[in-house]
Amino acid sequence: LGKGGLFFLPGDLPKEAALDLARFLRARGLRARAYLEPEALEAFRRGEADHLVGFASWRNPLARGLDLPGRVRYALFLGVPKLRFALGEDLAPGELVRLGLALLPLLEDPRLKALVRSLARRPGLQEKEVAPLREALLERLADPAFRARVAESPEVGLTFVGEKPVLVFADVTGYLQASGRTSRLTPAGLTQGLALLLAEDRKAFAALVRRLGYLLEVPPRPVAEADLEALLKRVDEDRERLARGERGGLALPERVVVVESPNKARTLAGFFGRPMRRYLPGLVVYEALAEEGYLVVTATRGHVTDLALRGGLYGVETTPAYRPRYHPLRACPEGSVPDPLCPDGTESQPDRDRALQALRSLALEAQDFLLATDPDTEGEKIAYDVYLALRAFGREVVRGEFHAVTPRAFLEALGRPRAVKEDLVEAQMVRRIADRWIGFALSEDLQRLLGRRGLSAGRVQTPVLGWVIAREREARTRLPFTEVALRGLALRFPGEVRERVLFLEVLEEAEREQNPLPPYTTDALLADASREGFRVPEAMALAQDLFEAGLITYHRTDATRVAPEGMALARRLIEARFGPEYARPRPWGEGGAHEAIRPTRPLWPEDLEEAGLFQALPLSEAHGRLYDLIFRRFLASQMAPARVREKRLRACLGEACQELTLRVALPFPGFARVWPLGLDPDLEAGRYAVAPRTVRLPKAARYTEGELVAEMKRRGLGRPSTYATIVERLLERRYVVRRGPFLVPTRLGERVYAHLTEKPPLAPVARRFVGEAFTREVEAWMDRVEAGEDPTPLPRELHEATLALLDALGDD
Known part of the structure; x- marks a missing residue:
């Protein structure tokens, strides 16, 4: 291995062990110093010592504060980094909570588990706050049956010092901090380093590898599988570049990354350490230093504009050409509106318009912008709006696309930017115009006809309502x-x-x-989630959280394809737990950018709770249940028949x-x-x-929410991004209600549907535009526009349809 090594002992050993090891190494001709020896760090810095000896613990200065990228080449762990807790009444509050986290998989009382989770998220704990936890843990650890379960645990070790029981488990923080001394961000770029571990404790090593899986996409490898000579050559090449004073690796100007979700922004910035946070009017900005530059990550909080409520035909000019008018979204008590006034006539308050202005202020200091909103037509439209707001500043504004919130996917997007796809934007805009024109015209007619505000109709919403009504008639037979x-x-x-x-x-x-079945698409996930007791809108919100936390791939997808890295992840998990005869990785689909919904990390469902606490992720029991469904369906899809x-x-x-x-x-x-x-x-x-x-x-069972989504998929109505919205809108309008797990139409819903499809004067004109055939026709148009076809003929046809709908009650 040569010079430049840091030798780390487990943190549960006494300080004298470092001195003993340093003397042992010197006796064998190695110029080694223990961190406790006078001038040890200076001797290493000056080249008078080739190796340093310390402990793999966050308390040790060798693991925590050493920053000598030109000298440190590798770290050698002589034993698994471990923590020891003597089971007594003298544990500090922080140590007590860490003990609770270590025992979490063995705790059966849900109230005690909730207490551990709650305390783990709170900084600066006082004794009175942890007193109930102390009492509960000591009570359990005094129970011989519980101690036996601890002893049988594959990860939590129980030993005795004399008669005093001591818990021993892996110190992941110590390992990460110590190994991080070998790879530092410098003006020459990110220096690579090597970390080697000699594992003497099987339990502790298993726990370390499992917990590293919470943070690392690639697990540690056996030394036999690595080419040490090639790795050390790359390590030395980095040090040589640094010694020559090269500065090409670190771009100091800011690169602004714009996403749509604050949670996603925080996750991305967190890939590069604990980010700094600052506040601009309308924006929260996370800043982190990476090899790719000084990254500034922020979020638009969804769409920043929408079709205006005034001017033209429902916000679209129709002469001399079709031109939609978009207005920044502003805040009202009822929600965001693209108008200076709220529905009640009061002035709306600054909201996304303020965020756009803050993005323009970032353009004064940034080198370029990467628009990394979701990889679908809605995300493309958000990116396009931000692009329009920034292009006058002369900065490079490009699009970044990734389908999993992971370090690898994010860095690949940074390295492979593209232009905004205007065909996708046009398709989204035409779809929005269709929904606005048809929806607004039908809704106004309904409200006039029934003398009731708040009614609505739409090209997808209304036929889906018709299915629920038809199924109800069958159910009554x-x-x-x-x-x-x-x-x-x-x-x-x-x-x-x-x-x-x-x-x-x-x-x-x-x-x-x-x-096995293929991994989940959006409709299949929502159908199964509904059978497990989730409401469809709830399941989509939970899936959004899991995606933004970097735990699953993008959840709005029609694809069943599994990428090679997904198959490799599945093989690793399956072979480790069940054996190689159970692994049968399958791609399930051909090419394309989109994947099926799958986990992105080697996290079994039972690990998710601990991983969430370890990374301070706001995950609930419901998140865990949905993740369990996604994980098991994916893993099964990669297993033998x-x-x-x-x-x-x-x-x-x-x-x-x-x-x-x-x-x-x-x-x-x-x-x-x-x-x-x-x-x-x-x-x-x-x-x-x-x-x-x-x-x-x-004669037929009523629809559940999940079955209704499956029916939309089967009949070709709606998209992965709209399934949940359609169900939610029917419930909000009180056209249908939940009766247990089933959906039942209300009298209002039946009246609305009858006026749209059966009763004159509206039905003769409206019937075509709320039928399945028209919706499929519009969706086919959208697909062709996305592929580059001229969108103009569709607005022309929609314009004529809208005028006919508006005239339907005019002659009555």
Whole structure:
């Protein structure tokens, strides 16, 4: 390894151990000094010592404060960095909370776990605040059964010093701070370094690797898999550039990165250490120093403009050409409006217009801007609006696109900027015009016709409302069925059957492979989330949080494709827990930029809670449940098929017969290890006495929110970015209500739909524009505009439709 090494001992050893190791190394011809020795750091700085010895602990000055990029080449950890806690009553408040975090996976009381989570997020704790936690932990650690569980834990170690129990677990902070001494940001760029660890404690090492997965995209590798000679050559080349005084690696001028979400901005800036924060009117700005430059990351908080409420036809000039008029969004009690006045006539307050002005002030100091809003048409429109606000300043304003909030994806976007795609912007604008013209015209007609404000209609909203109404009519029609139960299996036959003997005949028995489902698209995630008790808007909000925290890929997608890094992540997780025979990575789709919804880090669902606390992420139990769903579906999609033994039978109750297939065994579970496949009772052929029961059941079940989203996907209405919004709007307008998990139309919803589709004077004109065919036609137009086709013919047709709708009640 050569000179320039930092030797780190575990932080749970006494200080004398560093002196002993330094003497040991000197006796073998190495010029080593312990950090405790006089002038040790100066001797190392001057080249009079080649190695330093210290401890891998945040308290140790060698791990915490050393900044000698020209001298330090590598760090060698002689043992896993560890923390020890003597289980007594003298732990400081901070240490007590760290103990609680270490024991979190073993704590079963949800109130105690909530207390640990709460205290972990609060700085400067006092003794009275942690007293309940101290009492609870000491009580559990005095329990022999709990101690046994700690001893059996794969990560938390329990040892004894004399009769006193001591907990030992990995010190991730110590490892990161100590290894970070080898790689520093300098005028010559980011110097690379090497960190090697000799692991003597399997429990502590497993815990260290797992917790590093919370922060690092690439896990530590065995030394046998690394080319040490090549790595050290790169390390030395960096030091040589620094010695020559090269300064090309660090660009000091500011690079401003604009996203749409403050949470996303904070996550991105946090990739480069703890960012500084400053406040501008309308903006929160995070600043961080990276090899790519001095990064300034901020957020627009969504769209910054919208179609104006005044002028032209609902904000669009129609002569001599179609020109939409956009106005910055301003604040009102009811929400943001693109108008100087609120709906009640009072003056609106500065909001996104102030944010745009703050971005212009940043242009006076920045070198360039990277517009890194979401990778869809809505994100492209936000980027375009910011581009228009900044282009007069002569700065380079480019678009950055990434589909996962991870360091790798972000750095790739910084290195591969592109221009704003105006075809995508035009498609978004035409869609907005269609929604505004058709929606506003229909809504005004409805409000006049029914004499009620707050009513609305739309090209997607209204046909979806019609599905709910039609399904409700079917649900109110009840049909007779006969049910029989046999060894936990329920069979249902149409009609009323009085026969009390069930005949079973085995038609076939075979073993087959069953493949897993693909990873989630937006509609599939919302459908399953609804079955798990989530409301669709809630599930989309939680998925947005997980995406912005860097835990999942972009969640508004129709793609099932898995990128190579996603397959590599799955293989690593599957082989580590289940063995290589369970891994069967699949791409599931061809090319394209978009991916399926998948986890971005090697975090099992049970790790998420601790990872959230470790990184101060605001994650709730609901976030964890949704992440569990996404994680298991993705991992299953990358696993081997299950081998299933099935029986195909014919069941007859009197003259009523049906065929059924039973899954009776899993010779090899495959993906079912994470995505369970239920087993049916293994029934044999024969006659069975049963007690038939006649029930009257709905002809069709009412829609749940998730099933309604699945229907939108199946019929080609809506987009991943609008599914949840459509459901939410129907509920807000009180056109439908929730009854348990189901959606039921209200009398208001039925009246509105009838006036739009059945009753004159509005229905004869409106019917076409609230039908599925028209919406599919508009969506097809949008796709062609995105591909570069001239958008002009569609506004012309929409303009004629809008005028017809406005005239519908004019002659009445």
